[in-house]
Amino acid sequence: MKESDKVLTVLTRELGVISIYAKGAMRLKNKFHSSTGVFTYSEFVVFEGRGDRMYQLNEAVVKKVFYNLSDSVENIALAMYMSELVCEAVVPDEASNDILRLFLNCLHMLCQGRWSLLMTKAAFEMRLMSDIGFRPNVAGCKRCNEYQKDMFYFDAEGGHLVCPDCAKGYDAGYFVCEPPVTLALRYFALADLEQMFSFRLKGGSLVQLSAICERYILNRTKDSYKTLDFLKPLTEPLIMAEINSVKGN
């Protein structure tokens, strides 16, 4: 491989995450240059046969570039983290249309400013887990099935809700869910994708939701992500701003 060539890691609709060899794509004048940019949504025609699950790029058309993603280091950091999660979670050779749609829609919501970074992150984490077979049970209390309560606990180990009546004391893995947080979890885990994107949350509830979704994904996948270590300190001012926004009202 030459310095001007690229190996892309691509989330595809049909084949999960694959590697594509793009000859000369590093060169500005190369026909593949723009379609192979990071976080670009493109249509590719590829050939098999390079071995090691590596495809060769033959044709490419740009479908969508998320221009204002690079305006903010926080947004880039989130997109990197989302990518690492996908590489960890998506099984090769398996259709991943839902995950591709989730990824594209989350980037869209973020870049349009329709969702805050914390909202986008929490939604992506919880929906991704749900789509790959770790959908938590957030319909009602796991033990008594009651679904309308002033408060639940989310058990991040078990991936379910418990009501205070059924919870035998407080457990270290429990997160308090007030009604807006419970509702958010239901939207993320159970609603149609379009419905999910109509949901909004702010303030302390969003901070709590954010903590829950992150804990859940770390419990279910692995303990740490390099991209999350980078993202975390960047989210601290955003968390403080959410908390203060409620105090100010």
Ligand SMILES: [Zn+2]
């Ligand atoms: Zn109960």
